[in-house]
Each structure stands twice: as structure tokens, then as C-alpha cells.
Amino acid sequence: MSERPSPAEVAVVLGGSHTGMLAARALAGLADRVVVVERDVLPAGPEPRKGLPQSRHVHLLWSGGVLAMEELLPGIGEALRAAGARRAPVTTDMVALSPRGWFRRWPESHHIVLAGRDLLDATVRSSVLADERIELRDGTEVLGLLGDAGAVTGVRLRGRDGHESTLEAGLVVDATGRGSAAPRWLAALGLPAPVRREVDSGLAYASRLHLAPEPARDGFPVVNVQADPRADGPGRAGVLLPIENGRWLVTLSGTRGGEPGSSDDDFERFAHEELRHPVIGELLARAEPLSGVSFTRTTANRRHYYERMPSWPENFTVLGDALAAYNPVYGHGLAVGAQSALILRETVRRHRWGAAGLARRIQKAVARPVGAAWDLAIGQDVFYPGATETGPTLRDRLVAGYVDRLMHTATGNGRIARRVTDVTSLERRAEVLLSPSVLLAAAVGPLKPRLTGPPLTAEEMKNAGLS
Ligand SMILES: Cc1cc2nc3c(=O)[nH]c(=O)nc-3n(C[C@H](O)[C@H](O)[C@H](O)COP(=O)(O)OP(=O)(O)OC[C@H]3O[C@@H](n4cnc5c(N)ncnc54)[C@H](O)[C@@H]3O)c2cc1C
Numbered sequence: 001m002s003e004r005p006s007p008a009e010v011a012v013v014l015g016g017s018h019t020g021m022l023a024a025r026a027l028a029g030l031a032d033r034v035v036v037v038e039r040d041v042l043p044a045g046p047e048p049r050k051g052l053p054q055s056r057h058v059h060l061l062w063s064g065g066v067l068a069m070e071e072l073l074p075g076i077g078e079a080l081r082a083a084g085a086r087r088a089p090v091t092t093d094m095v096a097l098s099p100r101g102w103f104r105r106w107p108e109s110h111h112i113v114l115a116g117r118d119l120l121d122a123t124v125r126s127s128v129l130a131d132e133r134i135e136l137r138d139g140t141e142v143l144g145l146l147g148d149a150g151a152v153t154g155v156r157l158r159g160r161d162g163h164e165s166t167l168e169a170g171l172v173v174d175a176t177g178r179g180s181a182a183p184r185w186l187a188a189l190g191l192p193a194p195v196r197r198e199v200d201s202g203l204a205y206a207s208r209l210h211l212a213p214e215p216a217r218d219g220f221p222v223v224n225v226q227a228d229p230r231a232d233g234p235g236r237a238g239v240l241l242p243i244e245n246g247r248w249l250v251t252l253s254g255t256r257g258g259e260p261g262s263s264d265d266d267f268e269r270f271a272h273e274e275l276r277h278p279v280i281g282e283l284l285a286r287a288e289p290l291s292g293v294s295f296t297r298t299t300a301n302r303r304h305y306y307e308r309m310p311s312w313p314e315n316f317t318v319l320g321d322a323l324a325a326y327n328p329v330y331g332h333g334l335a336v337g338a339q340s341a342l343i344l345r346e347t348v349r350r351h352r353w354g355a356a357g358l359a360r361r362i363q364k365a366v367a368r369p370v371g372a373a374w375d376l377a378i379g380q381d382v383f384y385p386g387a388t389e390t391g392p393t394l395r396d397r398l399v400a401g402y403v404d405r406l407m408h409t410a411t412g413n414g415r416i417a418r419r420v421t422d423v424t425s426l427e428r429r430a431e432v433l434l435s436p437s438v439l440l441a442a443a444v445g446p447l448k449p450r451l452t453g454p455p456l457t458a459e460e461m462k463n464a465g466l467s
Helices: 018-027 063-072 076-083 117-129 182-188 265-272 279-284 335-350 360-380 394-410 414-424 428-434 436-444 458-463
Strands: 010-014 032-038 088-090 094-098 112-114 136-138 141-147 153-158 164-168 169-174 197-199 204-209 223-224 236-243 247-254 294-296 301-304 314-320
Touching: 010 153, 010 164, 018 032, 018 117, 018 169, 018 335, 032 153, 063 076, 063 112, 063 117, 063 335, 063 458, 076 088, 076 117, 094 428, 112 236, 117 136, 136 197, 136 223, 141 182, 153 169, 204 265, 223 279, 223 314, 236 265, 236 394, 247 265, 247 279, 265 279, 279 436, 314 360, 335 458, 360 394, 360 428, 414 428, 414 436, 428 436
Parallel strands: 010 032, 010 169, 032 136, 094 223, 169 314
Antiparallel strands: 088 112, 141 153, 153 164, 197 301, 204 247, 204 294, 223 236, 236 247
């Protein structure tokens, strides 16, 4: 018997970032061999790299994603904590100004993981690659697909030395991110272009790393000043994320016409003067900048509806940002990537490796978490000037009116705050917000009075040098 599995038993995952690594893990044991192909040479630890420029910006990882990651990689939460990440209960460790006022710090409903993106990726990567069934081919670029419109049979690659080769496979998973060439690759096989939708609020992101004041290096809450999509004009937001090694990563953002600048002076001014509350600027005045400002405009919501294509080749599936990328301000890309990888495993297990129509089933199944995050992002972004050609529809306005009422209620009703975070954490679908008891609570409104300022405790204020 041959030691190498036949190509039909090999899975190839394109892209060795968050979704790619989790997809590889999902397929280990289902395929005889899993090969991850990544253009960058992946660093041994939490280092930045060319193919992941977004790692300089705040990355919230919501519990809906962490739960999926735990299913795929039992113990990953603990590994992240051991590496320096913190598990922050929501909304307990969150000081957040919603469009309708400050949230109270209610007892834990869900959680987020606080860490730099490079640390998140390095931890996942080392857990995944510890599995001998998974092979990494880094420094290798994917050039296209092998096969025809009926079935993909592998990929064309180019190594570091420029040498081109092919790799045959029984399943090819595209996780090459926002820049995925899948539409072009499919066209080369003779398939039509997928339906594609883009909603672009014109959001610009500016981020800077700081060292927190010494007493505030441990256990400081996330501080989040959100934009109000329904106010006139551009939305401006800021988030301060306490990450490993006592640092505060701060991202400021603004939609078309309200963008933050990319210079150091602009950064501080924007935090102080342009956000709906100056608390982030006040905190930064007492922190020490550790980097310059990183700037990006790669923030449009963009979705490919591959699941709706009239025909779909066997053995090929698209996941993660390659399938749909969201306005990062909602912090959902990582969670959807993880949930999609878990769905990949479940779908292959249920229908069996090599079953006819498997790839199409996977594509349809992952449309579910993608749709959930998409609707949350689009529901708000359509209100920003220029985001769509036609502006919000009547339905958009009705839904937004209800969400606005819910946010208002959540500022003074812990049960409704929990329901809202059920959805924003991607642990539950938005339908939970339509139950009779939630509708009733929304009609009644907040049970506690409005907070007049950020709910930082006296100790947190002192530690941060604000009192
Ligand atoms: C500014 C910004 C802030 C964000 N903030 C958040 C947040 O707070 N929370 C959150 O959940 N999400 C956030 N996101 C989204 C998050 O970064 C993505 O959802 C996530 O990285 C998607 O992972 P992925 O593996 O699908 O794609 P990526 O992480 O983009 O990885 C794609 C990989 O494919 C490789 N690759 C590309 N082309 C090829 C090729 N031809 N051959 C071989 N390899 C290739 C790349 O090198 C890369 O490693 C943010 C995004 C941006 C831009």
C-alpha cells in the first residue's frame, strides 16, 4: 500500500491565516492529508507580516467565534490566556457609548478575547500546526485552480524560487481573504461571475499602539465610543483595547467625510474633539505612544453570493473574508471565519468526504453565519452618506428604528442588554430580538435612568490618571 494518500483524499487550504488554519483543523481526520498553502513565510511567533496588514488595528474576537474555535481546537481559550490574551466579560469589562447612551456594566452575558491580532493568529497557528496531519507550504503563492466547470481537481502554485507546480486534491478551500481571486479563477474554468454586493461607508481606520499608565496595565476595561449611524453626517468612532503586555491598542475611525487623519497630531485631536465623547482622548493623554499611526481604508462590506450560482464545481469552497468581508467596526470577521470552519467540518462529516454535491452544500451552509454578520453590518451602514446608490429602503428604516429603540432600552435594562449582546457576540441569531418579551420590553423602554458619563469605576479612573 502507498504511504502517500491518493490526491482524492487530500484537502488543500489556500491561505494560512485565521480562517485557513481553522479550516485545516476542521478537515484533519476527514481528509487523509491537509496542505495549507500560504504566500507569506509565516513567522514563528506573534510577528507582523505582509499578508496581514490589518493586524495593526484593533481586533475584537467575540465569544460566538471563541466557542467555534474551542470546538475545533479544545483548549485554545486557555492557550490564548497563557500567551497573554485576556478574557473580558461583556458588558462587565466594557465602557461603551452606544448610539443611545452609555451602556451599564451588567453582569457577564458573553465575552470577548483581548489580544493583538498577531498573538491571536500565532496561538491558533501553533495549535493547528502541532497536528501532524497538517502540512504547511508557506512562501508559496496560489496561481489558479485545476479542473473544469464541473469539478476542481487541484491548484497551480508558485514557490519562493519562482518554480511553478501543481497540487492535486479532493477538496480545495479558498481562505485567501478579501483579495481572493476566486471570481477570476472560476471564470477561467468557464463559470459565470457570482452575484456580488458591496456597501461601502467609506470608513477609514487609524490605529496606534500605546503603553498604558503603569497602574492601568492590568484588567482595564475596553472603552468603546460608537458612531451613531442615524445622526446627520459621517459616523466617527473609537475603541481602546487593552492587549497583552500592558498595552492599549487604539483605533479611531470615520466614515466618508469624517475620516481620521494619519498623522500623530491628527490622531490625538480626533480622539479628543471628534468622537461623541472625549474619554479615549483623555486616557491617551496619559499613555505613552509606542508606534506611529497605521491607516487603512480596506473596510467596505463585500459579499460574494457563491451559494446562489446556478452551477458550482465539485471540490471547491470559499470561506472567510474571501467569501464575505464586513465593515471591521462591528468586529465579526474572525467569529464568522471560525463558525464557517466548524460548519465545514460538520457538513463533511454529515455528507461524507467525496460525496457528490458536497462543496455546494458547504457553500450553502456557511451562508448562514455570513448572512447573520452581513445583515448586522449592512443594517447600519446603509445609513451613511454614499454607502449605497439608493440609500436605505423603507424596510431598512423600520428595522433600524426598532434596533434604535432596543439600544435605548438596553442602556437601562440588563435583560435586553443581554439579548442585544446575544446577537452582537454572534452566539445567537437576530430573531431572539423579536420574541414577545423583548418586543414588550422595547415598548416599555429603559428601567434605569440614563448614565451621564462613562461608567469607569473610581479605581479605574485613578489607575488611568483621570482623577
Ligand atoms: C482594519 C481591520 C480591522 C478588523 N477588525 C476586526 C475585528 O475587530 N474583529 C474581527 O473579528 N475581525 C476584524 N477584521 C476582519 C478580520 O481581519 C478578517 O475577518 C480576518 O482576517 C479574515 O481571516 P481570513 O483568514 O479569512 O483572511 P485573511 O486574514 O485576510 O488571510 C488571508 C491569507 O491568505 C494569504 N493569501 C492571499 N492570497 C494568496 C495567494 N494567492 N496564495 C497564497 N496565499 C494567499 C494571505 O497572505 C493571508 O495570510 C478587521 C479587518 C480589518 C481590515
